[in-house]
Amino acid sequence: MKLSYSKLKLALLKEISIFPLVVFRIAFGLLLCFSLFRFMYNGWIEDCYTTPLFHFTYQYFNWVTPFETSIMYFIVSVCGLSALFIGLGFLYRISTIVFFLSFTYLELIEKSWYLNHYYFVSLVAFLLICVPAHRRFSLDSRIKSDLQLNTVPNWTIVILKLQLCCVYFFGGIAKLNSDWLLNAQPLKIWLKARVDLPILGSLFEYDITPYLFSWSGMLYDLIIPFLLWTKKTRPIAYVFVVFFHVITYALFNIGMFPWLMIFGSLIFITKQEWQVINNKLFNFQPSKVIQFKNYKTKGFVIPMIIIFFSFQFLFPFRHHLLTDNVFWTENGFRFSWHVMVMEKNGYTEFTVINNDTNERWVEYPSQTLSTIQKKQMSFQPDMIWQYAQFLKEKYTNKEVTNCSIYVTSKVALNGRFSQTFINPKTDLVSLKSVDEIYNYIVPLKD
Helix, strand or coil, rough: CHHHHHHHHHHHHHHEEEEHHHHHHHHHHHHHHHHHHHHCCCCHHHHHHHHHCCCCCCCCCCCEEEEHHHHHHHHHHHHHHHHHHHHHHCCCCHHHHHHHHHHHHHHCCHHHHHHHHHHHHHHHHHHCCCCCCCCCCCHHHHHHHHHHCCEEEEEHHHHHHHHHHHHHHHHHCCCHHHHHHHCCCCCHHHCCCCCCCCCCHHHHHHHHHHHHHHHHHHHHHHHHHHHHHCCCHHHHHHHHHHHHHHHHHHHHHCCCHHHHHHHHHHHCCCCHHHHHHHHHHHHCCCCCCCCCCCCCCCCHHHHHHHHHHHHHHHHHCCCHHHCCCCCCCCCCCCCCCCCCCCCCEEEEEEEEEEEECCCEEEEHHHHCCCHHHHHCCCCCCHHHHHHHHHHHHHHHHCCCCCCCEEEEEEEECCCCCCECEHHHHCCCHCCCCCCHHHHHEECCCC
C-alpha cells in the first residue's frame, strides 16, 4: 500500500507542460462568460430568480434565496466578468474564487433549473482555484513576469481530466438499464419528434435508429475517457467528441453542455500535440520562458485529491442504497451524472382541507409556479413535499392553522402510461422532513 501511494505521488508530482492547463483555462473562462451574459440577454434572470413567488431550494440550502432584480443582475454580471477574467488570466485567484461562489450561489437558488453541467461548472471552478493556470499566457504573468512557468505538477491537469471523465463514465453507467438498452427509451420518443430535420430526420422514422443511438451513446460514454487518455487513440477520440456533441446539440435543446464537453476535452491534448497542430496550421512561435524554479506542491495536496475523488467516485452510486428505481423515485438522482436518460411528465393538483371547518378546496400549481417549476415539481417527490409546505405556510398566515394537504399526482416515465405517483391518502403536512415523502411513492408498474 505504501509503495502504491509512493508511485501515485511520484506520478502526480511529475513536471509536465503547463500548456494544456492554459488552453483549458482560456476555453472555460470565455465559454462561461458568453453563457452568463447570454443568460441575462434572454431574460432568464427574471424567469428563474425574481418572478417566481416561491423557490424550490436544495436540502440544507433553504437559506439560499434571491435578491431583488437589480442586485441579481449585478451578481450575474460579476459572475460573467469573473469568468472573463479567468479566461484572460487577470487577478486569477480572486476571479476563480468569485466565480465559484457566485455561480454556485446562482445554481442553489432554484432546484427546478438543475442541470448536470451546472454542477460540473461549479466543481471545475473549485478545482481551478487550486491550480496555477494563470502562470503562462495571462495578464497576470505579463504584469508580474516572475510568475511565468513552463511546467506544472501533473496533478494540476489530472484532476481536471478526472472530473471530466466522471461526467462521461457515470453518464454511461446510468444508461445500463433496460429502458435505455432494450426499449431504446427515451430516444424512441425524442427522435420520433425530430423527423422534420433535414437529412437526418428521415432516418428517425426507422425502428432500428433509436436502438443504434442508445447503444452507441452508452458505449461512447463508457469508452471515450479511456480513448482520450491514451496517446495513440486521442486524435480520433477528440474527433468523436466533436462529432457526438455537435449531433447532440443539433438534436436536443440542452444548452451549453455539448460545448462544455468539446472545449473541456481540450485538457487531454498535450503540448507536443498542440505543436504538431500549430506547425501544420499556424506556425505561431511563442516566446520562450526561463523557469528558475518549479511550482511547489503542499504536502496536503495529494491526500486531498484522493479524498475529493473518492467522494466523486462513490457519491453517484448512493441511489443504490436509497431506492430500487432511481428514475421513478429520483431519490439520489441529482449530482450523479444521469445525463439525458429519461423522459418524464406529470400532473399534480393539491387538495387543502381545513380540519376545523371541514372546508376543502383545490390548489393548482399553475396559479403560483412558473412553467418549468410546475413541470419539474409534477414528477419530483421532494419538490411536491416542498410545495405542500409552502401551501401550509400560506394558509397558516391566513389563520388556517389546522389543515391537511393531499396531492393527486400522475406521472408517465419513458413512454409508459400515466400512473399514480404519490399515495393520494398521504397527508403531506404530517411528513416532518422531505426524506419521508419517498416512503409514500406508489411503485412503478411496467
